[in-house]
Amino acid sequence: MAVRLSDRTNRLGRTARHRMVSDINVTPMVDVMLVLLVVFMVTAPLLTVGVKVDLPEAQAKVIEGDDEPLTLTVKADGSVFLQEAPIDLANLAPRLIAITGANPDARIFVRGDKTIPYGRVMEVMGAINEAGFRRAALVTDLPRKKQRANNAKTGGGAG
Structure with missing residues (x-):
């Protein structure tokens, strides 16, 4: 007072x-x-992790970039999510074009659950390619041993 x-x-x-x-x-x-x-x-x-999926592991390099990529997620049941919103494959191309302003160099990350058939991930990649986007990448987890070493170096988690 x-x-x-x-x-x-x-x-x-x-x-x-x-x-x-x-x-x-x-x-x-x-x-x-x-x-x-x-x-x-x-x-x-x-x-902003988004939709929870069990990603496969791979020995690929980490992609560096300064722009925020769009994320497409394919869950174990085959459903597709753009960022965190569910979407049909028929509506995917127009929505991507609208979000990116028809920029073919926009980065798009595809996260597919490791238990889904390979064909479902390729359907999503095909829809991205048909929409005219050239920079689509598959997202995986680092192997456990390499992930622990990377976390110790950077002090962060893997995505």
Whole structure:
């Protein structure tokens, strides 16, 4: 609480020297809210894993890039997701063209569950190719031993 000292006269003509002010101090609340805002801004990009699938392992290099790729996920039941939204293969090409602004060099990552038939992943890759995109890549997990070594070097997780 804050205390305001004043020399005003009250209704009876007496001088009130020490009068309490009943205003709420909002500075601590604003501080807490700003800290929470920063925490959420930092953690939000880390929560964009999307649809949970069991990826196969491969000995491929990690693809480096500075732009955010689109992610297509094929779950174990064969359903396809664009980012986190389910989508039919018939609607995939127009949606990709609309999202990327018809940029054929947009990066698209295809994440397929390791238990689905190879043909289903190739249907998705074919739809991407028919839409005119040239930079589609399959996403896999690093082998366990190599993943642990990579995590120790970078201090992060694999995706």
